[in-house]
Amino acid sequence: MSFFRQNRKLLLVLLGLVAFGVLRAPWENRLREQLVKQRLLLPPPGHTALQQMSQSALMGTLGGLRSLVATYLSLDAFGDFGEKNWDELQRKYRIICNLEPRDETHWVSVVWHIGINATAHVQYYSEEMPKYERERRFQQYCSEAIKLAEDGIKQNPKSAPIRLQLAEVYREKLKDPCNTARVYKDMLGLEGTPGYITRFYGYFLADCPGKEKEAYAYLMRLFQMGEKHHLPTLFVKIKELEEKLNVPFPRRIKTDEPERPDKPKKPSNVLPGGIVVP
Amino acid sequence: MSEVLEKNPTEEPVETSPLAVEVNNLTKVFSTGIRGDHVVAVDNLSFEVKAGEVYGLIGPNGSGKSTSMKVVLGLMQASKGEAKVFGLDSGDIRARNVTGFLPENPYFYKHLSGAETLQFYGKLCGMKRKDLKERTAELLEMVGLEHAAKRRLGGYSKGMLQRIGLAQALIQRPKLVILDEPTAGVDPVGSREIRDLILKLRDDGITIFLCSHLLEQVQEVCDRVGIIFEGRMRREGPLDELIAIENQTAMTLENASPELLEKINELIKAEESTKLVEQGHPRTTLERMFIKIVGRKQDGGKS
Amino acid sequence: MSQPSASLNRKAPLLSLRTVWTIARGTLTQLIRMRTFYFLLAFAGLVVAIGNFNIPETPAKELSMIKKVSFGTMDLFAWLFAIVSTALLIPRDLEDRTLYTILSKPVRRVEYLLGKLFGVLIVVGISLTVMYLLCGFMISFRESVYIAEELAAMEKDGRYSNKEIRDQIALISKHGMRPELGIAVIASFLKAAVIAVVTIFLSTFASSSLFTIIISILIFLIGHAHNMASSFWLHQSDGSMFVQQLVKVVKILIPDFQLFSFSEGIVLGEVVPYALVGQMFLLTAGYIIVFLLLSLLVFADKEF
CATH class of the missing domain: 3.40.50.300 (P-loop containing nucleotide triphosphate hydrolases)
Structure with a gap:
């Protein structure tokens, strides 16, 4: 009893803390839900990410310096990019993306690094490696890039840049017109989708076996929308489809290609999404 | 509670x-x-x-x-x-x-000057601006710190701190x-x-x-x-x-002649129950002597 | 001899805002003259360094990184500053015995605590405003440079339509300086206010500034991490009863600081409903009231 008498104040303080804690808990849970829903608060990073972090990064993350840790790691990852250390780079980006899953620029970067740079590196600059190994690694990096992009899209369902980068992997690396077209289709109507995607969707659908009719209908709709879309590739693609589908001659479009001034080519170091290759 | x-x-x-x-x-x-x-x-x-x-x-x-x-x-x-x-x-x-209070070895906010310190405490006592201004000047003069009114307390000596402390204690009269x-x-x-x-x-x-x-x-x-x-x-x-x-x-005499002292001693001896305990020149206190030697001039108004 | 009855009968309100303001102003002067604002110079240097990031990335990503690092650092500086300056105040007043002279004047202890808290909050508010202006200037400057470069590049080869150019500029602007970022600063302020009042509470029974600083930082880290760490621990410990109970106790006793980190979402460009900001203000007020009351409970009969 004397303990309670002597520590009356301490007990009262504890009681106050507990009462306030119990009262605020439901309110705070509701607020947390709302903040997460509004994407203002990030959900906790997965335990794998926390486990993979260095001690200091973990402390920083737990201490509320999540953005700073993510930024530091992404700067650090540039070192791995310079060293062509793709696996380490991917590991760091897994953590970064876990820390800030809603920053689409992280996903775009990692898909670009793994899907474009790492694949190019094993394809063209790893001559010391046996051909079989290079091909296997190429496929592995492509799959990893696709997986990363899909994870990114799950976190950012309305992201056009991640899809653009994913389509790049399908288009440039895997030469897969069907999946390229599928991704472009997903992008239609999303904010930030470049205007040319409307046409690109049709172009790649046209190359997808079994989708010719659908592609022809789509490209014809574009054609009928006006001269704005009357670009050389559109003509070429429609002509190819007319041949493939045996479209009766009277229904075929005129063969004259529109006159088009010579336009400078897009700089070779600029990738879709505006990413500049150093 | x-x-x-x-x-x-x-x-x-x-x-x-x-x-x-x-x-x-x-x-x-x-x-x-x-x-x-x-x-x-x-x-x-x-x-x-x-x-x-x-x-x-x-x-x-x-x-x-x-x-x-x-x-x-x-x-x-x-x-x-x-x-x-x-x-x-x-x-x-x-x-x-x-009630005014001066604690032992007071430390006030070192970042405040003497005048600011008094104004801070005066405001805590709810004093009005004009009254406070006048009272601050009056107290600084009273404790002899007018010259250090704008100096920060970090540069005050112990004696000066004690005096500003006293002024602080007196601020609300x-x-x-x-x-x-x-x-x-x-x-x-x-x-x-x-x-x-x-x-x-x-x-x-x-x-x-x-x-x-x-x-x-x-x-x-x-x-x-x-x-x-x-x-x-x-x-x-x-x-x-x-x-x-x-x-x-105790009796303290000035310019007493040896004859007078002799007479007094005689009288004391005549009284059977009285005994002379001590006789000699009175001593000043050490403090008094120190002050006389050092004086205030050397200090220049600062302790 | 004059009679003191007039002074004795002077009304003593339960809370004098004038006294609170006097102590708050004193605290503000103290922190300014302690040269605590020098940390803003360090921040300015950091912002300039961040502003000169040169990463082989898109302008949008570079701007986004600059913004995240600047606002993240601002948030870090705000809460750290709130802890350190608060922890230096009350224990120091006690160590220096300045508290004796203050409390021997007609000052209520609640007025003293409120004055100290408001003083710290004013300083944190000023610091955040200055930091925000510095960041705003740097980000706006970089944004205008990027836009000019992009415009020049896109217009030069003439391959892009006006709409495409507008879209590209809009993308850069989205990652640049926007008025909503002001709310991110408010979020940092609310977080700093909560940790400041928790630090005041701790310093009412702490014996030294150092102890208060260490414990406050520890509480802040735990309060920031418990939501994140609980799932981690629970996973690690395969949901053991002990860990579950421990997580519950921590959640009840320690404020949830992660909730106040909604500035991160705003910096990433998310829209924040004002009603939600209002609720966060209310929650902050709740924390301030409760922790001030608890501080008063300890401080009211504290003997010096």
């Missing part, structure tokens, strides 16, 4: 007590350590300070002086008994309107000033200045309650003294009564 030190004031008017401080059966017990051991710092202490007098509570270090003072100031709560200031419970915030070891760490010149200030305050009708272990100092200014030891009041009364040796008489 334990009783709070601040008592909620009532709006009822207070009858002014003729006693500035009233301490009745005050006991203060401190718990020490986790095991809850107890130390009795003040044990059933009672004393009164009459309005207008200078009262000194003296005793060695650790005798309970400061603890009693803190209870009177409302900084501490009595374990038993009570302390009143002008009839109000010492925890009543209104008592602090009429209190009727009771409580001083805890007012000359601790101050050199004799500064000490004398503080003593003079205390006497001036008494002449202005302000009650002074001071704690000290420097007997000489207390002797010079106090009307009444209480001697406290191990938390208990050992002796209390008017200073003259306390220090007088009832069965001895």
Whole structure:
């Protein structure tokens, strides 16, 4: 009893803390839900990410310096990019993306690094490696890039840049017109989708076996929308489809290609999404 | 919950007590350590300070002086008994309107200048701007710190801090000033200045309650003294009564001839029951001698 | 001898805002003269360094990184500053015995605590405003440079339509300086306010500034991490009863500081509803009231 008498104040303080804690808990849970829903608060990073972090990064993350840790790691990852250390780079980006899953620029970067740079590196600059190994690694990096992009899209369902980068992997690396077209289709109507995607969707659908009719209908709709879309590739693609589908001659479009001034080519170091290759 | 030190004031008017401080059966017990051991710092202490007098509570270090003072100031709560200031419970915030306090070795905000310090404390007392400005100037002059009014306290000497501390205690024109070891760490010149200030305050009708272990100092200014030891009041009364040796008489003569001294000695010898205890030239105190030698000029107004 | 009855009968309100303001102003002067604002110079240097990041990335990503690092650092500086300056105040007043002279004036202890808290909050508010202006200037400057470069590049080869150019500029602007970022600063302020009042609470029974600083930082880290760490621990410990109970106790006793980190979402460009900001203000007020009351409970009969 004397303990309670002597520590009356301490007990009262504890009681106050507990009462306030119990009262605020439901309110705070509701607020947390709302903040997460509004994407203002990030959900906790997965335990794998926390486990993979260095001690200091973990402390920083737990201490509320999540953005700073993510930024530091992404700067650090540039070192791995310079060293062509793709696996380490991917590991760091897994953590970064876990820390800030809603920053689409992280996903775009990692898909670009793994899907474009790492694949190019094993394809063209790893001559010391046996051909079989290079091909296997190429496929592995492509799959990893696709997986990363899909994870990114799950976190950012309305992201056009991640899809653009994913389509790049399908288009440039895997030469897969069907999946390229599928991704472009997903992008239609999303904010930030470049205007040319409307046409690109049709172009790649046209190359997808079994989708010719659908592609022809789509490209014809574009054609009928006006001269704005009357670009050389559109003509070429429609002509190819007319041949493939045996479209009766009277229904075929005129063969004259529109006159088009010579336009400078897009700089070779600029990738879709505006990413500049150093 | 334990009783709070601040008592909620009532709006009822207070009858002014003729006693500035009233301490009745005050006991203060401190718990020490986790095991809850107890130390009795003040044990059933009672004393009164009459309005207008200078009262000194003296005793060695650790005798309970400061603890009693803190209870009177409302900084501490009595374990038993009570302390009143002008009839109000010492925890009543209104008592602090009429009380000024100078703690031992006071430290104020070093970043404030002398004048800013006084204004800060004046504002805490609810003083109006104009009045505060005038009062600040008046007090700075009184404690001899006009020249250092704009200097930050970080550059003040110990004596200057003590004087600004005294000015701070007086800012709201209190009727009771409580001083805890007012000359601790101050050199004799500064000490004398503080003593003079205390006497001036008494002449202005302000009650002074001071704690000290420097007997000489207390002797010079106090009307009444209480001697406290191990938390208990050992002796209390008017200073003259306390220090007088009832069965001895001292005579100090000036320019007395050897013949006169011889006659006096003869007379003493004639009285059977009287014995000459001591004869010689009176000594000045060390403090007086020091002041005479050093003087105020060397200090240039700074201690 | 004059009678003190007039002074004794002077009204003593339960809370004098004038006294609170006097102590708050004193605290503000103290922190300014202690040269605590020098840390803003360090921040300015950092912002300039961040502003000169040169990463082989898109302008949008570079701007986003600059913004995140600047606002993240601002948030870090705000809460750290709130802890350190608060922890230096009350224990120092006690160590220096300045508290004796203050409390021996007609000052209520609640007025003293409120004054100290408001003083710290004013300083944190000023610091955040200055930091925000510095960041705003740097980000706006970089944004205008990027836009000018992009415009020049896109217009030069004439391959892009006006709409495409507008879209690209809009993308850069989205990651640049936007008025909503002001709310991110408010979020940092609310977080700093909560940790300041928790530090005041701790310093009412702490014996030194150092102790208060260490414990406050520890509480802040735990309060920031418990939501994140609980899932981690629970996973690690395979949901052991002990860990579950421990997580519950921590959640109840320690404020949830992660909730106040909604500035991160705002910096990433998310829209924040004002109603939600209002609720966060209310929650902050709740924390301030409760922790001030608890501080008062300890401080009211504290003996010096």
